[in-house]
Amino acid sequence: MSSLFNASRGPRPKRSPTPTGPPPNAPNGIARERSPSPGAKGNRPLYLCSPFADAALVKGNFKTIVVLPKYVDVMEWVAVNIYDFYTNLNEFYGVLTESCTQQTCPTMTGGQTVSYLWISQNGKPIALAAPTYIDAVMSSLQKLVEDENVFPAKSNQPFHPSFPSTIKNIYRQLLRVFAHIYHAHFKQILHLRAEPHFNSLFAHFLAFGKEYDLLDVKDIKGDTNNPVGVGALWERWKQAGILEA
Protein backbone atom coordinates (compact mmCIF):
# COMPACT_ATOMS: atom_id res chain seq x y z
CA MET A 1 0.00 0.00 0.00
CA SER A 2 1.27 3.48 -0.82
CA SER A 3 0.30 5.44 2.23
CA LEU A 4 -0.25 9.16 1.84
CA PHE A 5 0.73 9.77 5.39
CA ASN A 6 4.39 8.89 5.06
CA ALA A 7 4.71 9.81 1.44
CA SER A 8 8.04 10.54 -0.18
CA ARG A 9 7.95 13.18 -2.86
CA GLY A 10 8.96 12.56 -6.43
CA PRO A 11 8.52 14.44 -9.70
CA ARG A 12 4.95 15.38 -10.50
CA PRO A 13 2.86 14.28 -13.43
CA LYS A 14 1.48 16.94 -15.70
CA ARG A 15 -1.93 18.18 -14.86
CA SER A 16 -4.04 21.04 -16.01
CA PRO A 17 -3.93 24.17 -13.87
CA THR A 18 -6.99 24.82 -11.74
CA PRO A 19 -8.38 28.33 -11.31
CA THR A 20 -8.02 30.11 -7.97
CA GLY A 21 -10.94 30.12 -5.60
CA PRO A 22 -12.11 31.18 -2.14
CA PRO A 23 -10.50 29.74 1.03
CA PRO A 24 -11.11 26.09 1.87
CA ASN A 25 -14.40 25.25 3.46
CA ALA A 26 -14.04 21.57 4.14
CA PRO A 27 -17.22 19.55 3.82
CA ASN A 28 -18.43 18.00 6.99
CA GLY A 29 -21.06 15.63 8.23
CA ILE A 30 -21.75 12.78 10.59
CA ALA A 31 -23.72 9.60 10.29
CA ARG A 32 -26.75 8.97 12.44
CA GLU A 33 -29.15 6.13 12.89
CA ARG A 34 -32.84 6.29 12.19
CA SER A 35 -35.74 3.93 12.58
CA PRO A 36 -36.32 1.60 9.68
CA SER A 37 -39.26 2.56 7.51
CA PRO A 38 -42.07 0.04 7.82
CA GLY A 39 -41.90 -2.77 5.33
CA ALA A 40 -38.52 -1.64 4.09
CA LYS A 41 -36.52 -4.53 5.51
CA GLY A 42 -36.31 -7.77 3.62
CA ASN A 43 -36.52 -6.19 0.18
CA ARG A 44 -33.30 -6.99 -1.56
CA PRO A 45 -32.12 -3.80 -3.22
CA LEU A 46 -31.80 -3.95 -7.00
CA TYR A 47 -28.14 -2.98 -6.95
CA LEU A 48 -27.41 -6.27 -5.18
CA CYS A 49 -29.28 -8.36 -7.74
CA SER A 50 -27.78 -10.08 -10.76
CA PRO A 51 -26.95 -8.99 -13.35
CA PHE A 52 -26.92 -5.37 -12.14
CA ALA A 53 -24.54 -5.89 -9.23
CA ASP A 54 -21.78 -7.24 -11.43
CA ALA A 55 -22.26 -5.05 -14.49
CA ALA A 56 -19.00 -3.24 -15.02
CA LEU A 57 -16.95 -1.78 -17.82
CA VAL A 58 -13.64 -2.90 -16.41
CA LYS A 59 -13.22 -6.65 -16.22
CA GLY A 60 -10.99 -8.08 -13.56
CA ASN A 61 -9.36 -6.48 -10.58
CA PHE A 62 -9.20 -2.71 -10.13
CA LYS A 63 -5.86 -2.88 -8.35
CA THR A 64 -3.94 -2.39 -11.60
CA ILE A 65 -5.50 1.00 -12.33
CA VAL A 66 -4.99 2.45 -8.87
CA VAL A 67 -1.31 1.68 -8.25
CA LEU A 68 1.01 4.65 -8.22
CA PRO A 69 2.66 5.07 -11.64
CA LYS A 70 6.45 5.13 -11.61
CA TYR A 71 8.05 8.52 -10.86
CA VAL A 72 4.72 10.09 -9.92
CA ASP A 73 4.30 11.93 -6.64
CA VAL A 74 1.69 10.17 -4.48
CA MET A 75 0.01 13.42 -3.37
CA GLU A 76 -0.31 14.53 -6.97
CA TRP A 77 -1.71 11.15 -8.00
CA VAL A 78 -4.30 11.24 -5.24
CA ALA A 79 -5.25 14.85 -6.04
CA VAL A 80 -5.76 14.10 -9.74
CA ASN A 81 -7.82 10.99 -9.04
CA ILE A 82 -10.00 12.70 -6.44
CA TYR A 83 -10.67 15.46 -8.90
CA ASP A 84 -11.81 12.85 -11.43
CA PHE A 85 -14.03 11.01 -8.91
CA TYR A 86 -15.62 14.28 -7.90
CA THR A 87 -16.19 15.37 -11.51
CA ASN A 88 -17.65 12.02 -12.61
CA LEU A 89 -19.88 11.62 -9.58
CA ASN A 90 -21.11 15.18 -9.98
CA GLU A 91 -22.06 14.40 -13.58
CA PHE A 92 -23.93 11.25 -12.56
CA TYR A 93 -25.79 13.12 -9.86
CA GLY A 94 -26.56 15.88 -12.34
CA VAL A 95 -28.73 13.53 -14.41
CA LEU A 96 -30.54 12.28 -11.29
CA THR A 97 -31.52 15.65 -9.84
CA GLU A 98 -35.09 15.44 -11.13
CA SER A 99 -35.67 12.31 -9.09
CA CYS A 100 -33.74 13.49 -6.01
CA THR A 101 -35.90 16.26 -4.57
CA GLN A 102 -36.95 17.63 -1.19
CA GLN A 103 -40.11 15.52 -1.55
CA THR A 104 -38.59 12.21 -2.70
CA CYS A 105 -35.54 12.44 -0.43
CA PRO A 106 -36.33 14.52 2.67
CA THR A 107 -33.35 12.89 4.43
CA MET A 108 -29.82 12.03 3.28
CA THR A 109 -30.17 8.26 3.38
CA GLY A 110 -27.43 5.71 2.78
CA GLY A 111 -29.31 2.55 3.73
CA GLN A 112 -32.61 1.32 5.14
CA THR A 113 -31.71 2.58 8.61
CA VAL A 114 -28.87 4.97 7.87
CA SER A 115 -29.05 8.69 7.24
CA TYR A 116 -26.35 11.35 7.45
CA LEU A 117 -26.31 14.69 9.22
CA TRP A 118 -24.49 17.74 7.91
CA ILE A 119 -22.29 19.73 10.26
CA SER A 120 -23.11 23.41 10.02
CA GLN A 121 -20.46 26.14 10.13
CA ASN A 122 -21.02 26.59 13.86
CA GLY A 123 -20.42 22.87 14.40
CA LYS A 124 -24.01 21.79 14.91
CA PRO A 125 -25.29 18.62 13.22
CA ILE A 126 -28.31 19.37 11.08
CA ALA A 127 -30.63 17.15 9.09
CA LEU A 128 -30.77 18.21 5.45
CA ALA A 129 -32.80 16.83 2.59
CA ALA A 130 -30.59 14.72 0.31
CA PRO A 131 -30.46 17.24 -2.58
CA THR A 132 -29.49 20.03 -0.15
CA TYR A 133 -26.87 17.81 1.49
CA ILE A 134 -25.40 16.73 -1.83
CA ASP A 135 -25.38 20.31 -3.14
CA ALA A 136 -23.49 21.31 0.01
CA VAL A 137 -20.96 18.50 -0.54
CA MET A 138 -20.46 19.29 -4.20
CA SER A 139 -20.17 23.05 -3.81
CA SER A 140 -17.70 22.77 -0.93
CA LEU A 141 -15.65 20.29 -2.99
CA GLN A 142 -15.75 22.66 -5.95
CA LYS A 143 -14.27 25.38 -3.72
CA LEU A 144 -11.59 23.00 -2.44
CA VAL A 145 -10.45 21.77 -5.85
CA GLU A 146 -10.28 25.35 -7.09
CA ASP A 147 -8.20 26.42 -4.08
CA GLU A 148 -4.50 26.33 -4.98
CA ASN A 149 -3.58 26.17 -1.30
CA VAL A 150 -5.29 22.78 -1.15
CA PHE A 151 -4.84 21.48 -4.71
CA PRO A 152 -1.66 23.20 -5.95
CA ALA A 153 -1.68 23.90 -9.67
CA LYS A 154 2.07 24.46 -10.04
CA SER A 155 4.54 21.63 -9.82
CA ASN A 156 6.89 23.51 -7.45
CA GLN A 157 4.11 24.33 -5.01
CA PRO A 158 4.00 21.98 -2.00
CA PHE A 159 0.83 20.37 -0.73
CA HIS A 160 -0.48 21.73 2.56
CA PRO A 161 0.34 19.48 5.56
CA SER A 162 -3.39 19.11 6.17
CA PHE A 163 -3.93 17.70 2.66
CA PRO A 164 -4.20 14.04 3.81
CA SER A 165 -6.89 14.82 6.38
CA THR A 166 -8.71 17.14 3.97
CA ILE A 167 -8.92 14.46 1.31
CA LYS A 168 -10.02 11.80 3.81
CA ASN A 169 -12.91 14.07 4.63
CA ILE A 170 -13.65 14.61 0.93
CA TYR A 171 -13.58 10.86 0.41
CA ARG A 172 -16.04 10.24 3.23
CA GLN A 173 -18.47 12.76 1.75
CA LEU A 174 -18.17 11.34 -1.76
CA LEU A 175 -18.82 7.87 -0.32
CA ARG A 176 -22.06 9.17 1.20
CA VAL A 177 -23.18 10.54 -2.16
CA PHE A 178 -22.49 7.11 -3.73
CA ALA A 179 -24.35 5.45 -0.83
CA HIS A 180 -27.37 7.69 -1.34
CA ILE A 181 -27.51 7.16 -5.10
CA TYR A 182 -27.29 3.37 -4.73
CA HIS A 183 -29.84 3.32 -1.94
CA ALA A 184 -32.37 5.77 -3.33
CA HIS A 185 -31.79 6.11 -7.07
CA PHE A 186 -30.51 2.86 -8.49
CA LYS A 187 -33.75 2.45 -10.45
CA GLN A 188 -32.98 5.65 -12.34
CA ILE A 189 -29.43 4.44 -12.97
CA LEU A 190 -30.91 1.27 -14.49
CA HIS A 191 -33.41 3.29 -16.47
CA LEU A 192 -30.48 5.19 -17.99
CA ARG A 193 -28.69 1.85 -18.57
CA ALA A 194 -25.78 3.43 -16.76
CA GLU A 195 -25.20 0.69 -14.18
CA PRO A 196 -21.97 -0.62 -15.74
CA HIS A 197 -20.53 2.89 -15.74
CA PHE A 198 -21.73 3.68 -12.27
CA ASN A 199 -20.53 0.36 -10.80
CA SER A 200 -17.14 0.83 -12.43
CA LEU A 201 -16.82 4.34 -11.05
CA PHE A 202 -17.74 3.13 -7.57
CA ALA A 203 -15.48 0.07 -7.68
CA HIS A 204 -12.62 2.29 -8.85
CA PHE A 205 -13.39 4.72 -6.02
CA LEU A 206 -13.35 1.89 -3.44
CA ALA A 207 -10.17 0.33 -4.81
CA PHE A 208 -8.41 3.69 -4.85
CA GLY A 209 -9.62 4.51 -1.32
CA LYS A 210 -8.27 1.22 -0.02
CA GLU A 211 -4.92 1.57 -1.81
CA TYR A 212 -4.26 5.02 -0.33
CA ASP A 213 -5.94 4.46 3.03
CA LEU A 214 -8.61 7.08 2.42
CA LEU A 215 -11.62 5.05 3.56
CA ASP A 216 -12.76 3.78 6.93
CA VAL A 217 -14.41 0.38 6.81
CA LYS A 218 -17.06 1.66 9.22
CA ASP A 219 -18.05 4.35 6.73
CA ILE A 220 -18.49 1.75 3.98
CA LYS A 221 -20.32 -0.86 6.04
CA GLY A 222 -21.99 1.07 8.86
CA ASP A 223 -22.62 -1.02 11.96
CA THR A 224 -24.41 -4.35 12.33
CA ASN A 225 -27.77 -2.84 13.21
CA ASN A 226 -27.52 0.03 10.74
CA PRO A 227 -25.71 -1.25 7.67
CA VAL A 228 -24.83 1.15 4.88
CA GLY A 229 -26.40 -0.27 1.71
CA VAL A 230 -23.23 -0.21 -0.36
CA GLY A 231 -21.37 -2.24 2.28
CA ALA A 232 -23.01 -5.39 0.88
CA LEU A 233 -21.94 -4.44 -2.63
CA TRP A 234 -18.37 -3.96 -1.41
CA GLU A 235 -18.42 -7.45 0.16
CA ARG A 236 -19.85 -8.94 -3.02
CA TRP A 237 -17.19 -7.35 -5.21
CA LYS A 238 -14.47 -8.57 -2.86
CA GLN A 239 -15.84 -12.11 -3.12
CA ALA A 240 -15.99 -11.82 -6.90
CA GLY A 241 -12.33 -10.72 -7.04
CA ILE A 242 -13.26 -7.34 -8.52
CA LEU A 243 -11.87 -5.69 -5.41
CA GLU A 244 -9.05 -6.86 -3.16
CA ALA A 245 -10.18 -8.67 -0.02
Ligand SMILES: [Zn+2]
Ligand atom coordinates in the same frame (compact mmCIF):
# COMPACT_ATOMS: atom_id res chain seq x y z
ZN1 LIG B 1 -32.14 11.32 -3.44
